Amino acid sequence: MGSLPLPVTxxxxxxxxxxxxxxxxxxxxxxxxxxASKDSESAPQSSSAPDEPGKAVxxxxxxxxxxxxxxxxxxxxxxxxxxxxxxxKELSATDESVRRGCSWSALKGYDYRWLDVSFxxxxxxxxxxxxxxxxxxxxxxxxxxxxxxxxxxxxxxxTKDKQDTxxxxxxxxxxxxxxxxxxNGSDFGSKGAPSNDxxxxxxxxxxxxxxxxxxxxxxxxxxxx
Numbered sequence: 001m002g003s004l005p006l007p008v009t010x011x012x013x014x015x016x017x018x019x020x021x022x023x024x025x026x027x028x029x030x031x032x033x034x035x036a037s038k039d040s041e042s043a044p045q046s047s048s049a050p051d052e053p054g055k056a057v058x059x060x061x062x063x064x065x066x067x068x069x070x071x072x073x074x075x076x077x078x079x080x081x082x083x084x085x086x087x088x089k090e091l092s093a094t095d096e097s098v099r100r101g102c103s104w105s106a107l108k109g110y111d112y113r114w115l116d117v118s119f120x121x122x123x124x125x126x127x128x129x130x131x132x133x134x135x136x137x138x139x140x141x142x143x144x145x146x147x148x149x150x151x152x153x154x155x156x157x158x159t160k161d162k163q164d165t166x167x168x169x170x171x172x173x174x175x176x177x178x179x180x181x182x183x184n185g186s187d188f189g190s191k192g193a194p195s196n197d198x199x200x201x202x203x204x205x206x207x208x209x210x211x212x213x214x215x216x217x218x219x220x221x222x223x224x225x
Contacts, residue, residue, distance in 0.1 A: 058124035061175025062214075065119035068102035071210040072117060080183065080202045081115050083108040091116070110189030115202070117210050118180045125176045132173040144204065147211050148174035153203065155196050166193035168200045170207040174214055181207040 069088040077086045084106035091101040101118030122128040132150060135141060144151040151172040158165050167184035183203040185194045 058126060059176075060124050062121050062177040064097050065100040065121055065177070066214065068100045068117050068119055068210075071102070071119075071213040072206060073209060076206060076209050077104050077115070080104075080206060081106050081113040082111075084113070084115075091118070107188075111185065111187055111194075113185045114183070115206060116182045117206060119210075120178045120180075122176045122178065128173055128176040128178055131178065132171065144170065144172075144207075147207055148172040148179065151207070153200060155200055157193060157196075163188065163191050164193035166196065166199050168196075168203040170203045172207055172211050174211060177214070179207065179210055179214075181210060 069090055072088075074086040077084060077088070081104045084104040086104075088102040088104050091103060093099050093101065099118060099120040101116055103114065103116035105112070105114045122131060129149075135152075139154045139156070141152040141154050144153050147170075151170065153168060153170045155166070155168040158167070163186060165184055165186045167182065169183075170181045172179040172181075181203050183199050183206060185199065187193060
């Protein structure tokens with residue numbers, strides 16, 4: 001069974017690309033270009049002495065985002081996005097000292113899959129906790145155990161031009177770092193989409209691997225760089 005022409009994948013790509021663009025990403029691939037929004041937060045700096053005597057310095061676990069395309073084993077990429085280049089494609093961002101991301105996508109036969117992993121650092125652990133607590137707006141979320149300090153997952157099904165796309169998003173907080181994994185797919189042969197369980201398990205697997213990779217960016221003092 002042959003592959004569909006590449007432009008047909010545009011519908012499935014628009015959803016994750018739009019989400020990333022709203023968060024300050026700009027995908028630089030040949031099929032979509034989104035203007036990156038201006039990041040309202042300044043780049044994170046290393047903790048310094050308090051401005052006022054007796055004022056505690058905000059706790060900050062990570063100084064910068066890790067390399068996103070190196071956060072997943074090749075075996076995970078191959079299993080979740082068959083035929084994708086395992087090296088991934090780094091997403092361009094307004095400020096790489098604040099956020100970095102990587103995406104993988106491929107069409108195998110009539111099955112299309114998209115996966116992306118992004119890391120964003122906040123100025124303190126407490127700020128990241130507040131951002132995480134703010135949730136995903138109107139989306140229904142479910143908590144996940146065993147990932148970072150706290151984690152949640154969402155899933156959704158969208159239909160455009162009679163083509164279904166199912167997506168799952170896992171968000172993890174580890175100290176002052178927010179990890180977001182988006183995994184979606186479509187079946188252009190049947191006009192359907194992978195099952196809800198398939199996309200949730202895929203996103204959960206990628207999030208687990210990406211969270212596990214965070215330990216490799218910690219220096220000998222135990223702090224993450």
